[in-house]
Amino acid sequence: MKAVLVNGSPRKNMNTAKLLAEAARGAQDAGADTETFNLYDLSFTGCKGCMACKMKDTRFVARCALKDDLTPVLEKCAEADAVIMGTPIYFSYPTGEFRSFLERFLFPVDTYLVKEAGNWESGRVKLFEGVKPCGIIYTMNCPEFLAGEVGYPQLMEPNRAETERLYGHCEDLWCYDTYQVKDYSRYDINMFDEAAKRKQLEEQFPKDLQAAYDMGRRLVAMAAEA
Ligand SMILES: Cc1cc2nc3c(=O)[nH]c(=O)nc-3n(C[C@H](O)[C@H](O)[C@H](O)COP(=O)(O)O)c2cc1C
Numbered sequence: 708m709k710a711v712l713v714n715g716s717p718r719k720n721m722n723t724a725k726l727l728a729e730a731a732r733g734a735q736d737a738g739a740d741t742e743t744f745n746l747y748d749l750s751f752t753g754c755k756g757c758m759a760c761k762m763k764d765t766r767f768v769a770r771c772a773l774k775d776d777l778t779p780v781l782e783k784c785a786e787a788d789a790v791i792m793g794t795p796i797y798f799s800y801p802t803g804e805f806r807s808f809l810e811r812f813l814f815p816v817d818t819y820l821v822k823e824a825g826n827w828e829s830g831r832v833k834l835f836e837g838v839k840p841c842g843i844i845y846t847m848n849c850p851e852f853l854a855g856e857v858g859y860p861q862l863m864e865p866n867r868a869e870t871e872r873l874y875g876h877c878e879d880l881w882c883y884d885t886y887q888v889k890d891y892s893r894y895d896i897n898m899f900d901e902a903a904k905r906k907q908l909e910e911q912f913p914k915d916l917q918a919a920y921d922m923g924r925r926l927v928a929m930a931a932e933a
Pocket of ligand 1: 796846885
């Protein structure tokens with residue numbers, strides 16, 4: 708069993724990275740070898756719409772034709788039994804790097820083919836027939852009670868749904884109200900109550916870490932059964 712973890716945060720040892728490390732530990736405890744990639748270490752772009760993966764007789768079946776630093780990461784994802792991604796929310800969306808990764812991870816296995824030509828209701832032809840369990844971990848400043856009000860569930864759901872459509876299973880984990888800096892007293896920030904943030908860090912974040920661990924373990928166990 709192999710599990711790949713993809714960090715879409717520029718920070719390699721903060722909230723998203725810590726949750727991914729726990730997910731990796733869970734995956735290992737379920738019997739997987741794990742490999743983690745930090746997207747901000749790599750030089751790459753999103754999908755360029757070259758359509759090479761959609762050409763007749765293409766040699767890029769379910770593979771992205773673009774060649775850059777993401778190419779070996781995508782290859783590892785293709786070989787992996789489970790893929791767990793993580794991203795902070797930046798201005799109400801996943802980071803740009805995460806989004807670029809997701810385009811390249813999803814589009815090559817998507818098709819513009821329906822089972823019966825011209826009949827959308829006949830169902831889409833799938834390139835990936837099995838189940839590669841996937842997970843997405845989101846971290847954000849937003850407290851849980853506000854997330855619905857600002858529309859985050861609707862904004863994020865297509866990431867989960869499209870990944871599930873193409874890889875058979877995708878679940879997400881939301882980590883709210885994260886501790887953004889190591890020492891709030893050094894920053895010109897008064898929007899958040901530091902004491903409340905610390906309480907969240909001490910009481911909720913360990914639960915989030917446990918949920919990430921459980922996700923890693925569960926997805927690898929699911930892959931083993933698939
Ligand atoms: C450029 C930028 C934009 C952000 N925008 C949002 C936002 O729209 N909503 C939110 O809840 N948090 C926002 N945040 C906070 C981060 O999502 C939060 O601190 C996250 O946990 C950071 O992840 P990391 O610790 O793994 O880097 C933003 C942070 C930065 C740096």
